[in-house]
Amino acid sequence: MTAVHDDLNLYLRARVPMIVLVTVEELRAVEILDEVRVGRDASASSDLVVWDFGGGLASRDGRSLPAAPTPETALDKIAELARAHPDRKDIYVLKDFHEFWHRSPAVKRRLRNLAHALVTTYASLVVTTHSADVPPELADDVVVLDMPLPDLATLRADLDALIEQTRVECDLTAHGRARLAQAALGLTAAQARRAFSKAIVRDKVLDELDIPAVLEEKKAVIRASQALEFHGAEETVDDVGGLELLKEWLRLREGAFGEEAAAFGLPAPKGMALIGIPGTGKSLTAKMIGGLWRLPLLRLDVGALFGSLVGESEERLRLALKVAEVVSPCVLWIDEIEKSMASGGLDGGTSARVFGTILTWMQEKTEPVFVVATANDVGALPPETLRRGRFDEVFFLDLPTEEERRDIFTVHLRKRRRDPAAFEVPRLARMSDGYVGAEIEQAVVDAMYRAFSEGPRDITTDDVARALERLVPLSKSQRERVEDLRAWLRDGRAQSASFAEAAQAARNQVRLELA
Incomplete structure (x- = not known):
């Protein structure tokens, strides 16, 4: 039994007259309700009755029920049935009823009347809907319950049932089946079944090669959610030059999501904020964490959350956070978190509600979701954003x-299949004082374009040096903005992500300014 089974059973036993079950998995919701109903009372005095606009009232036990072609008729007939048999523990399920309670005051009034009438009976009403947007008039009469996406045990059982049903050749061990089911975490039961079925149809056999295929299906489904993007663990620590203090912080927490750490008494890390100058590697660092810890990486695009319909933005965020919790342990990368406050209050409060929801969830989440929030403009963030409890550490990039610039040149030369030993890397590092990592990478790329157009021939140190001379670094073009950000670090508001010497230099600068 899952948590949603327990919650439904508790509310039904407490004789709550109306439950709003928020889910996109209508069929699975009905099956769970029937399981709860049978577990609670398998006798003839209990039935599951489902109504929808196309089929009217239908009994799970095959009872003959009156016609109810409209929502108004359905509510009236349910009230009559409940009054005629007040001792029956029937569950009445209304599908897609949010379509009617928002459009019709008469339906809304009848629904309230029915909820009040059911208080004196053992029957209960359940509305299945994709949205938690309940009319204010009904708020006092309903319990809203989110139905989580299927967990690993549920997906594993569905996979085993599908293998048995199709009699497909299966070369997976028990551990392999668990890994295949785990690859589908974050999908609905129907989406997972489609992914498994596609894997079966592809080559008529289930084996280890189907795990990446199911992951690709999951990437496509998560991408369709509009706000989340699934990233593979491709970047490694070697792809990030410098930032040694940050890397050491991450290495100390590498195994903190396992059972051994929990037994030791360690809580799972909550997250980190990466603040700093654009181009210094914040996004690359977020990608690297997933690879270092071998965890799924989900990117939450805050800008993509906002929709034109009332409640749409909040609904997208709620679904995105639900997916992250189901996929956990995972890394959730909230890119440019300050974008959620970019409207300046001109959107009817939507951005403030979205931002507040993110902060509340970060504070109260219990699932092992490690949040990496990046920001370029720390001045746009409310002061409470970066406080402890939401983040374990705030790093400034x-x-x-100079030593980090040597590492960055080495990384980008090697990335483009060039031997760093063939270049005067120390000279380039000295020349690039004031350049960020993205600008150093661009200098290498520009040098390659020139060498290719002149031959092609291989690039030299001089090619990269000339490219550096042509670039105007951000530290010059936006000197004031960069200095404001660096002053934020010197004020001691964050931990430097770089070498200990760099952190000490920042502290010494503070002392000089105070002297």
Whole structure:
């Protein structure tokens, strides 16, 4: 039995007259309600009655029920049935009823009347809907319950049932089946079944090769959610130059999501905020964490959350956070979190509600979801955003030191299949003082374009040096903005992500300014 089974059973036993079950999985919701109903009372005095606009009232036990072609008629007939048999523990399920309670005052009034009438009976009413947007008039009469996406045990049982049903050749061990089911975490039961079925049809056998295929299906489904994007663990620590203090912080927490850490008494890490100058590697660092910890990486695009319909933005966020919790342990990368406050209050309060929901969830979440929030404009964030409890640490990514610039040049030359030993990397590092990692990468790319157009020939140190001379770094073009951000670090508001020497230099600068 899952948590949603327990919650439904508790509310039904407490004789709550109306439950709003928020889910997109209508068929699974009905099956769970029937399981709860049978577990509670398998006798003839209990039935599951479902109504929808196309089929009217239908009994799970095959009873003959009156015609109810309209929502108004359905509510009237349910009231009559409940009054005629007040001792029956029937569950009445209304599908898609949000379509009617928002459009018709008469339906809304009848629904309230029915909820009040059911208080004196053992019957209960359940509305299945994709949205938690309940009319204010009904708020006092209903319990809203979110139905979570299927967990690993449910997906594993569905996979085993599908293998048995199709009699497909299966070369997976028990551990392999668990890994295949785990690859589908974050999908609805129907989506997972389609992914499994596609894997079966592809080559008429289930084996280890089908795990990446199911992951690809999950990426496509998550992408369709409009706000989430699934990233593979492709970046490694070697792809990120410098930031040694940050890397060491991450290495210390690498195994903190396992059972051994929990037994030791360690809580799972909550998250980190990456603040700093654009181009210093905040996004690359977020991607690297997923690879270092071997965890799924989900990117939440805050800008994509906002929709034109009332409640749409909040609904997209709620679904995105639900997916992250189901996929956990995972890394949730909230890119440019300050974008959620970009409207300046001109959107009827939607951005403030979305931002508040994110902060509340970060504070109260219990699932092992490690949040990596990046921000370029710390001034746009409310002060409470970065406080402890939401993040374990706040790191500032400053202009790279000379040693870090050597690492960054090495990374990008090697990334483009060039031997760093063939270049005067120390000379380039000295020349690039004030350049961020993205600008150093661009200098290498520009040098390659020139070498290709002139031959093609291989690039040299001089090619990269000339490319550096042509670039105008951000530290010059936006000097004031960069200095404001660096002052934020010198004020001691964050931990430097760079070498200990860089952190000490920042502290020394503070002392000089105070002297």
